Amino acid sequence: MPLHPHLSQEALLDQRRPGRRLGMTLQARLARLTGNDMVRDVLRLxxxxxxxxxxxxxxxxxxTRLxxxxxxxxxxxxxxTVTMISAIACLRFDVAIPVAGDDSDAAHLLVLALLIAIGTALLGLIAVLLAAERIAGLLGQPALAPWLWLVPLGVFLSGSYSALQFWATRARRFGSIAMTRITQAAAGVSTMLALGWAGVAPLGLMLGNLLNASAGGFRLGIDALREDRTALAGVSCRGLxxxxxxxxxxxxxxxxxxxxxMAGAQVPILIIAAFSPSEAGFLLLAQQVMAAPMKLLGSSISQVYVSRAPEEFRAGRLADFTLSTMRKLxxxxxxxxxxxxxxxxILFPIVFGAEWSRAGEIVAWMVPWMALQFISSPVSLVxxxxxxxxxxLVLTLFGAIVRIGAVSIAAQSGGGLMIGAMIGASAIFYGVCLVIFIISSRLKLLNIIN
Incomplete structure (x- = not known):
């Protein structure tokens, strides 16, 4: 019997090669922390x-200088606006794809999600064509009216990418998902810089962010048509x-x-933008920078968690799997x-320009909120x-009431405390979420402490 039953024969041979001992030590440490399969999937993402x-x-x-x-x-x-609508663009049938009972159900859910995303975008386009100025006024940003046509486009692309990404997650096609994140970023950045240098603002900023969030759907769609043709060919109207x-x-x-x-997360920003547009701009930059470490691991771990959680639940190992994920986070x-x-x-005024120093202060305040969100969000699908x-639904409604209520009260009190109110309320909400997710996965407090 091998001395290391969890290592392959090739790995055991590699351990005897001095030149590769350091690499294998690192791999072994990662494996102990997360499990071999999860390490591989997470590292791809x-x-x-x-x-x-x-x-x-x-x-x-x-x-920030353009x-x-x-x-x-x-x-x-x-x-x-796009984020709130995109959250329900597929009526959440996209989220059901990884947990579907079989591939036939999953294929029908994928097509259903894409069709609903198209319908949602078309309804949005009709609304924009008929009442763009009125909608922009309701949002508190009349200057946004000429660019509202980007909203239905963004909704369609975001909804489609979400559905196709969950399909790829079910197939554990993590390499393709990883590639889309690089190509999306390249497309988005190129658009922002090119249109910014051309003086096309704020269109360049909006279009670049649209591509940065959803352009990879084309790649995932091609992969699905090529690799999963048999499953998709079986889709029927009756099956839908x-x-x-x-x-x-x-x-x-x-x-x-x-x-x-999404309303709980985005409506406070809309309120802040209506009362103090520059503060909303500073907050957005702070959130985008803080999203870097969160998206580095959080979203990747979330993709792997949702792909394996149903299997672990059926095997009675969901609590241990959730605990392992939280510890890794x-x-x-x-x-x-x-x-x-x-x-x-210290760095924001130097890196982004002196006028962005306020965003650096906001980042420092956001750490407790982001820490709790970072731990709780990836395991929310439990x-x-x-x-x-x-x-x-009840938990999320509580979060929306707390965050929107806190910012609304701060806005009526003069507006100076709006961002602080949003940060404090968000930290409370994600702290409560973490407790509920722990209970739902049947984890015991003693296990977490140990």
Whole structure:
């Protein structure tokens, strides 16, 4: 019997080669921390995420000198609108794809999600064509009216990318997902810089962010057509109706929860933008910079978690798997977040320009909020795995009320405390989320402490 039953024969031979001992030691440490399969999947996604974030962050010092805080304020309102609508663009049938009982159900859910995304975008386009100025006025940003046509386009691309990414996640096609994150970043940055130098603001900022978030859908779509032709060929109208009925809990409970969740995150920003556009611009830059360490590992781990959680749940190992994921998030994620909070007030004026120093201060305040969100968000899908969609809806409604209420009260009190109110309320919400997710995965407090 081998001395190391978890290592392959090739790995055992490599251990005897002095030149490769250091590499194998590192691999062994990673394996102990996360498990071999999860390490491989996470590292594939991290590679793409790192590449995408490096491209985006490297361009930001140029972007902040080409676009003003007021341009970023318009971007914040645009992104908030697109994000809220995109959350329900597929009626959450996209989220059901990885947890579908078989590939036939998953294929029907994919097509269903794409069709609904098209319908949602068309409805949005009709609304923009009929009442662009009125919609921009309701958003508190009349200057956004000429660019509102980007909203339905962004909704369609974001919804399609989400559905195709969940399909690729089910197939564990993590290499393709990683590649899309690099190509999206390159396309988005190129657009922002080119149009910024041409003086086309704020269009360049909005179009660049649109591509940065969803351009990879084309690659994932081609992969699905090439690799999964048999499963997709079996899709029928009758099957679509059956899939809609079988997974109706997602539009009934998950869609409202997603909309409320996005409203809780984005409506406070819209309120801040209406009362103080420049503050909204500073907040957006701070959030984008803080998203770098979060997206580096958090989103990658989330993709792997959702691909394996249903299997672990059926095997009775969901609690241990969730605990392993949370420990990895703490060990690998807290350092970058804390470092960003310490250095941001010093580096922001140097890196992004003197007018962006306020954004650096906001980053320092955001660390507790982002830390709790970083740990809780990747394992939030445990609520869907164990069938607690209703509880998730109630939890999300609580978060929206707390965050929107806090910012609204601060706005009526003069507006100076709006960002502080949003940060404090968000930290409270994600702290409560973490406790609920722990309970839902049947983890015991003693296990977490140990």
């Amino acid at each position: 991290v590679t793409g995420t790192v590449g995408g974030r490096v491209i985006t962050l490297a361009a930001m010092p140029f972007v 676009y003003s805080p007021q341009d970023f304020a318009l971007l914040a309102v645009y992104l908030g 109706v059956k899939a809609f009925a079988a997974y109706r809990r997602f539009p009934l409970y998950s869609a409202p929860e997603a909309l409320v969740n 703490v060990v690998l994620g807290m350092g970058p977040l804390i470092l960003a909070g310490v250095l941001a007030p 609520m869907y795995v164990v069938g607690r969609q209703r509880a998730m």
